Amino acid sequence: MTILAIERLSIAFGGVRAVDNVSVSIDEGLVFSIIGPNGAGKTTLFNLISGLYVPQDGRVRMRGEDVTGLPPEQLARRGLSRTFQNLQIFFRMTALENVMVGCHRHETVGIFPSLLHLPAVGRQNARTRAAAAGALDRVDLSAAADKPAGNLSFGDLKRLEIARALATEPKVLLLDEPAAGCNAVETGELAGIVRGIADDGITVVLVEHDMRLVMRISDRIHVLANGRTLAEGTAAQVRADPAVIEAYLGVHGSQEAARAVG
């Protein structure tokens, strides 16, 4: 079943058509990757889907419902969450507190009980803390729970963002280059984490430059170049597509690319 559908989506910045007439249909429970060279429009597409940008043309549908132009907080309530290529961390909070913010949409206590710290607030805080600890555990960051987020390494912060997004209990999770800055071991762990998330029924849309990772865990791959769709298919189909290889590294690089990707 299609959970997220993007129909003829377009946005331009000045003369740059960052996303140009792109349509993607994503089935529930998959790891769906979106790849493409630098500047292809991947992050812009995420910004459009997550409501940070409003498309100039086209529609976004979640489970058939038209959600085009809805602000991010309302999309979050409908089960969409994401991470950021350029980290957006709450640096003055601990790792656990960062993830606790992810639980916000499930928290029910109002402002007056909070001011008076009625028992309901204590119970809510305990529930939130437990849920956040669980999400941290899922990305193997439990040991860092009480550290200020500002003290974590880049790779850990990438995972912290995943835990924070998971805490919202999303149906669809957009990951923008989660493996950037990770070493081989960390990338291997990440593959397991992402697969685990998808196995729990959360649809993962992955933007990633690490082709080894992409080929290993993707159920389906969509290729963008210069804001347009270049190809879509399984890992094997995309890998064999000459247009994809060419777009990626230019004609000269295609041999090297074939080696890297193959």
Place this chain on the structure above:
Amino acid sequence: MLRHTADRIPAVLRRPFVQRLSAIAVIAVIAIVIPAFFPSTYYYRVAALVFVFAIAAIGLNLLMGFAGQVSLGHAGFMGIGAYAVAIGPTHFNIPSWLSFLIGAALSAFVAFIVGRPILRLKGHYLAVATLGFGLLLAIVFVNEARLTGGPDGMLVPRPVLFGWSVRGTETWYWIAAISFVFGAALAANLIDSPTGRALRAIHDSEVAARVLGVDVAKQKLVIFIISAVYASVAGSYLAAFNGHITPDVSGFLRSIELVAMVVLGGIGSIAGSLVGAALLVMLPQVLTFLHDYEQMVLGLVVMGVMIFLRAGIVPSIAAALSRRRA
């Protein structure tokens, strides 16, 4: 390292409730003990003023230190609270306590109306817009002379509570101190709640907060309203305590003073708001012997604190202490 320090802290101190309110408990004890050392009522007076301004500073600190939104017009809300307890009993025969509540409600309402368009602005733009708001209110207080007495201000009738006439510097000291402790406890409670976490998140990354489902516009508005009520309460106390008010209570300098209290004491520190208020209320009193140079030395002290204790007095000292312990 961190774990070891935590182990050394007795279990009772690790309870969230105790952690949340321990600083405030210390302040409460100080407030109870310190009058024993006051040589004259003049000290009661200064201490009462410190607590009154600290109430406004806490409110502004919630907005600035936790949500990260600046307001250069907060004295405007002090003005609303101050004129409420002056105008209500004088012109409308409304008892002081009710006027006090009406002032707080009016401040909340004004914050609600003004906050929606203003809080969409960021950084310098927000600063200038709030500045404009403060100036506007000050002008209203000057121009509505029939009600407010214009630039000369007006007398504030002595509040009467259940037949008990509130008078005496000492009484005001206790009212101010108890109200401060109460206000500080409410603020600490709020920070340790879903709303508090959302506000701190907004401070660091609005985009991330929104993507996680935080309604940023709503949260900012809520905290703006709460901080306006704190300022209004402080303004009402100030007016009733002094027995006289002028439009200066809501003037630009007052607003700047409030911001300076928050920043000097420590942005995001509730105890810091008290220290900042104490500094800016007491220093001018201490420095009067310098006559013409008073303002200059005050300026130098403020600059010095910012240069050497950049995070503000309380957070800087706390950091230095924990570094020494580690």
